[in-house]
Amino acid sequence: PQVNARFSVLSEDFAANPYRYFSRLREQDAIHYESAIDSYFVSRHRDVTRVLTDHETFTTEMLQVRAEPVMRGPVLAQMTGAEHTAKRKIVVRGFTGRALEEQIRAIHANAAELVAPFLSRGRIDLVNDFGRPLAIDVTLDVLGLDKKDRRRIADWLGGVAEFVTGIDLSPEQRRRCLDRAERLEAYLAPVIGERRRRPGDDLISKLCTAEFDGVAMSDREVTALVINVLVAAVEPADKTLALLFKHLIDHPEQLGQVRRNPALLPAAIAETLRYTPPVQLIPRQTERDVVLGGSTVPAGATVFCMIGAANRDPAAFASPDAFDIHRSDLGTARSFTAAARHLAFGSGLHQCVGAAFARAEIETVAGMLLSLFDNIRHTPGVRYRETGLYTRGPASLCIDFT
Ligand code: 2IO
Numbered sequence: 187p188q189v190n191a192r193f194s195v196l197s198e199d200f201a202a203n204p205y206r207y208f209s210r211l212r213e214q215d216a217i218h219y220e221s222a223i224d225s226y227f228v229s230r231h232r233d234v235t236r237v238l239t240d241h242e243t244f245t246t247e248m249l250q251v252r253a254e255p256v257m258r259g260p261v262l263a264q265m266t267g268a269e270h271t272a273k274r275k276i277v278v279r280g281f282t283g284r285a286l287e288e289q290i291r292a293i294h295a296n297a298a299e300l301v302a303p304f305l306s307r308g309r310i311d312l313v314n315d316f317g318r319p320l321a322i323d324v325t326l327d328v329l330g331l332d333k334k335d336r337r338r339i340a341d342w343l344g345g346v347a348e349f350v351t352g353i354d355l356s357p358e359q360r361r362r363c364l365d366r367a368e369r370l371e372a373y374l375a376p377v378i379g380e381r382r383r384r385p386g387d388d389l390i391s392k393l394c395t396a397e398f399d400g401v402a403m404s405d406r407e408v409t410a411l412v413i414n415v416l417v418a419a420v421e422p423a424d425k426t427l428a429l430l431f432k433h434l435i436d437h438p439e440q441l442g443q444v445r446r447n448p449a450l451l452p453a454a455i456a457e458t459l460r461y462t463p464p465v466q467l468i469p470r471q472t473e474r475d476v477v478l479g480g481s482t483v484p485a486g487a488t489v490f491c492m493i494g495a496a497n498r499d500p501a502a503f504a505s506p507d508a509f510d511i512h513r514s515d516l517g518t519a520r521s522f523t524a525a526a527r528h529l530a531f532g533s534g535l536h537q538c539v540g541a542a543f544a545r546a547e548i549e550t551v552a553g554m555l556l557s558l559f560d561n562i563r564h565t566p567g568v569r570y571r572e573t574g575l576y577t578r579g580p581a582s583l584c585i586d587f588t
Contacts, residue, residue: 195220195227196354201575204466205507208495217481223354225488226481229495231502231529233479237470237491239534241266244470246536248488252469256349256367257417259410263536269398274539276396277411280389281543288387289543292327293550296320301558309565312431312583317424324547325419329412330388331377339416342370346413347421351467351576371409378408389415418540422464425579426548430458431555432570432583433509435562440511445556453511455548456521460528461509463493467576468532493529494578502527559587 193207194200195218200207211218211229218227228234237244249264262274279285300320304310322340326333345366352359378394385391393408403411434441434454444450468491475485483489498506503515520526522545524537531538538544564570565584573581 193218194222195575196222201573204494204575204578205498208492208498211492211495212499216479217483223488225490226483227490227492228478229492230479231496231499234491234493234496234529235533236478237489238468238529238532238536241535243473243476244489245473246470248469248471253350254410256346256363257410257413258367258371259406261410261414262539270535272398273403273411276393276398277415277539280392281540285389286543286546289324289328290546290550293324293547294554296323296327297551297554301555305558308588309584309586312428312585313424313580314582317427320551321420321423325416328388328419329390329415330381330386331390335373339370339373342366342373343416343420346370347417347577350417351421351574353575367413370413374409374412375405378405378412415540418538419543421577423544423547425464425577426455426458426544427551428580428583429462429464430455430548430552431562431585432580433458433461435564435585437509440509441562444511448553448556450511451549451553451556452521452545453516453518455545455552456516456518456528457509457511457513459521459530460497460503460516462578463497463528463530464577464579465530466494466574466578467491468493491529497528497530559585561588563587
């Protein structure tokens with residue numbers, strides 16, 4: 187595949203398999219300009235790290251138009267300074283300690299219930315039968331939302347995700363996404379009112395009762411953080427789980443090693459996040475003219491960090507295109523923290539606030555499935571396909587087991 191003046195990240199070829207373009211992008215077109223959407227695509231590990239950590243030059247201001255309309259208020263990633271520190275701390279507290287222990291119990295219970303009907307069949311689609319409904323149910327439990335509403339919530343949330351992760355949506359598509367986001371907001375409004383009156387143990391209650399500078403957050407602020415948690419906890423979760431199993435099935439020797447030594451599971455998850463990050467793009471906006479990777483990017487430009495490309499940069503990882511849970515440059519222990527070398531959770535001030543929760547979720551669920559499923563293999567005759575440019579993962583993952 188060529189990377190030239192006519193190459194486009196918006197092309198069907200790129201969408202079919204972006205990975206085969208990454209080395210040429212890094213080597214020949216490290217700051218790729220996409221004129222149709224007037225945006226720059228950054229592919230080297232070094233440059234992506236710079237964009238994500240130089241907060242003075244690269245801001246999150248574009249989230250005002252890329253996210254706020256459907257989040258119905260400001261999300262954590264838009265905030266700066268003392269407000270960001272305080273509100274981030276509130277969310278961190280909602281995902282650690284006793285709260286996290288309770289969440290792990292909910293993950294177990296939901297996973298066991300969802301997988302049960304498939305055990306006697308010996309066949310399951312890990313995305314559509316399991317991962318997707320699990321991600322939704324777990325998140326509803328964390329927030330204390332009613333699971334009988336899961337279908338409606340999932341549909342509205344799909345609109346929010348489509349808007350936030352859309353690259354070139356038509357005005358009509360944007361309109362439909364906004365409409366679904368407004369319905370989600372209307373659904374949450376009475377729930378938030380109720381939690382203010384009678385707070386429980388759930389995350390919505392914690393957001394309602396937490397104080398910043400002695401003042402509780404407004405309904406608009408709580409709503410935005412709730413939708414923020416919903417999208418961020420649901421959208422990448424089923425993708426990561428399916429990708430982990432895909433890579434292990436395709437590398438039977440490493441699957442065997444993880445089975446014999448479950449202590450290797452965190453390394454397999456970290457390597458999955460490096461090799462195929464479910465969030466492939468992270469946007470920023472330039473505050474001033476800046477020289478990046480030898481090119482000048484003008485002030486006010488939108489810059490997309492290409493996480494998948496950066497994670498396979500040979501300057502950062504040896505044999506980057508190999509899936510290897512034993513690689514010495516991965517640093518598994520650090521992989522779910524600010525010191526991670528892979529960039530699947532971003533980097534800098536806005537690095538994923540849910541990383542520890544994500545780790546607990548996928549370790550719990552993957553460990554459980556590995557103990558329930560023997561002799562895992564792809565279902566014969568089913569074609570494997572990945573979709574998505576912003577978030578990317580298997581459309582389905584049909585597996586057989588005994
Ligand atoms: C929701 C994009 C799935 C986040 C976003 C506006 C902010 C932020 C992310 C992730 C994953 C989603 N961005 N989570 O990339 O909260």
